[in-house]
Amino acid sequence: MPLLLLLRSSPSVVAVPSQSVEQLIRLATTTHRQIRSITSSSCSVAALSLFCRRPSKGNSLFSRMERLWGGVGITRNKAMVEHLQDYGIIRSARVAEVMVMIDRALFVPEGSPPYIDCPLPIGHNATISAPHMHATCLQLLEENLQPGMHALDIGSGTGYLTACFAMMVGPQGHAVGIEHIPELVDSSIMNIQKSAAAPLLKEGAISMHTGDGRLGWPEAAPYDAIHVGAAAPEIPKALTDQLKPGGRMVIPVGNIFQELKVVEKKLDGSISVRDETSVRYVPLTSRDAQLRGF
Secondary structure (H helix, E strand, O other): OEEEEEOOOOOOEEEEEHHHHHHHHHHHHHHHHHHHOOOOOHHHHHHHHHHHHOOOOOOOHHHHHHHHHHHHHOOOHHHHHHHHHHOOOOOOHHHHHHHHHOOHHHHOOOOOOOOOOOOEEEEOOEEEOOHHHHHHHHHHHHHHOOOOOEEEEEOOOOOHHHHHHHHHHOOOOEEEEEEOOHHHHHHHHHHHHOOOOHHHHHHOOEEEEEOOHHHOOHHHOOEEEEEEOOEEOOOOHHHHHOEEEEEEEEEEEEOOOEEEEEEEEOOOOOEEEEEEEEEOOOEOOOHHHHHOOO
């Protein structure tokens, strides 16, 4: 009988033959130590979610794990993107191109390993999401990030995903980032100024604002695409109201158990919602609650 192994941060369950459990434990123990030498131990759990999301090249469970952990030593932005492509996370050439152009190293705190596939703390009890989650959300929103479209990034943090949105919608579009920590807004602007998206910021195609993301940013609504980078207990009506007919929103919803939901507004104004995958995000809350540690 196989052993069902449930990984804490994984959106799926892995069936492992019982005779292979000891081998799996030895491999996991070794790779856990390798990752702890680079960053926090929680990163090793987060990185396992990439392995569990999608089958990849190779016939063996363990060969796939060994290749996944090879991503720990990635030191170039392009190599990070190629790694995500190898594992089937990035399937869109357009998403890959944008993620190569926007160097993640410019958007993480100095001294952090920018290309490892796990969330990283950015101060103020906030994090920047793992690269595989950024890739997932970009792909889910790709059709609504065409040149000239408008996008809203809620919980914009260091500005990475807002910059990616701007590169996709181009100078005729508008990418709006909203973050309730003023210090993060200021640093995100500086990060974008160092990136390939700097001309779009100068031209006004990117705007970064301090505000309560639960309320959206009505001044630039409606939006073709909305991304929410923190988990709401339920889908805020203010955000669906700001979604353009034909628009799409991706938002994690839940408390202990969270699902990444895809929300679509039909041309007649009706709303449809589907679950994409299980996730684990920090809560979408007030500035004061976040600074207190939720």
